[in-house]
Amino acid sequence: MHAEKVQQLLHSINSVIVGKETEVRLLIAGLLARGHVLLEDLPGMGKTVLARTLAQSIGGAFQRLQFTSDLLPSDVVGLHFFNPKTGNFELRRGPVFADVLLADEINRATPRTQSGLLECMEERQATIEGVSLPLPEAFFVIATQNPIESEGTYPLPEAQLDRFLFRLSLGYGTRTDSLAIMRRFRTDSPLDDVQPVLGAQDIIQMQKEVxxxxxxxxxxxxxxxxxxxxxxxxxxxxxxxxxxxxxxxxxxxxxxxxxxxxxxxxxxxxxxxxxxxxxxxxxxxxxxxxxxxxxxxxxxxxxxxxxxxxxxx
CATH class of the missing domain: 1.10.8.80 (Magnesium chelatase subunit I, C-Terminal domain)
Incomplete structure (x- = not known):
């Protein structure tokens, strides 16, 4: 078992995120169980910081996709485009071709675009114009959404919610947590100092051991x-x-x-x-x-x- 590396991963994330040890454990459990995680909380609670800290800690390919109402499915999975220099159609892979994908404010995209993630999350492949392409074996989606804002948003369909192993909320934390956050982020962000403690292959091996x-x-x-x-x-x-x-x-x-x-x-x-x-x-x-x-x-x-x-x- 990779017990030491798991503890290093926990320590790396907790060096940035304050007072959320249980949520961090569950986030890593979602990764090792080959699931995906939905972070549902108010703005400013640290959802994006948590996702970026995990991505930097495992040293895999990381992509962040800001979901908006005009986002198209091709912006998620990719498309074939005509290159006038070569005279051929070429494949432009979308951001889903990453080890960790942060789908920020996922409920701001239309249901059509949200459904573009369904195949990726369940089958770990993306179909572009009839051609199915495998995603990285360690593919992991962390999606965020604001639970109280309804203007300009589209509720996630039940089928897509079911693809998320966990739905987590970070919450405000205690007064002690607030003081620790203030002191930890007073000068520079500790996220800048996060270094990879394991790689994508380590994650794949851990998933098999789980x-x-x-x-x-x-x-x-x-x-x-x-x-x-x-x-x-x-x-x-x-x-x-x-x-x-x-x-x-x-x-x-x-x-x-x-x-x-x-x-x-x-x-x-x-x-x-x-x-x-x-x-x-x-x-x-x-x-x-x-x-x-x-x-x-x-x-x-x-x-x-x-x-x-x-x-x-």
Missing amino acids: RRVHVSEAVENYIIDLTEASRTHSSIEVGISPRAMLALVRASQAIAYIDGRSFVLPDDVKLAVPPLFTHRIRLTMEAELLQTERDVVQELLQSVPAPVETGVQ
Whole structure:
């Protein structure tokens, strides 16, 4: 296991991002589980800084794409253009051909352009004028959006939301965090000093090792119980799909791997459930007036008994 390199990656990101250790762990877990992450928060919370810090820490090819209402699918995946010098059509690859893609303010683009990412995120390939081209093996999307601004935005369709393993929010932080941020960024940005601690090939190897993390039968049944509870809860109209259930398994394996274990504990599942379930369930109309998705997910975690940890290895 690349335990030392994982800790170096955590340390590199936490040297820039203040007081968000859990969110950083989940972001790295999303990467190692071969998923993608949606950062949903107010402007100025550090979403872009977090994405850039991760990209600089792994030393892969990084592309940032600012989503706007006039962005076209070809601006995302690429196109063939006529070169008058050679007299031939040539391929111009889009920004998706990168190890880490930051899709900034993704909900400002039209649904047609947003759908241009669907194939890339799920199949890890891009189709340009009928020709399918593979993306880098470590391809990872970090998308950001503002949850309260609705003017000039287009809500992400359910099919695309489901492609994001986690939806994370950074939040304001404590007074102590604010003081640390003020002092850390007072002179120069610590982002300027971030150096790669591992490469794309290290990430690919870690992703393979994550799949080998053991999941006991007790933990498997716990994941199934949580999935079925989401489908029968009185406040939930649409529960967790089989694809999301498999995503929970991969996410739990990645969290265990980051913690240096070769087996999954129920606590790994509990940590992964809120950011994985909240954007996939749909509440009933009555429940929406009284509760949030996070409230209902916490009810699920409290109502479904977890297996005893001594028997899950």
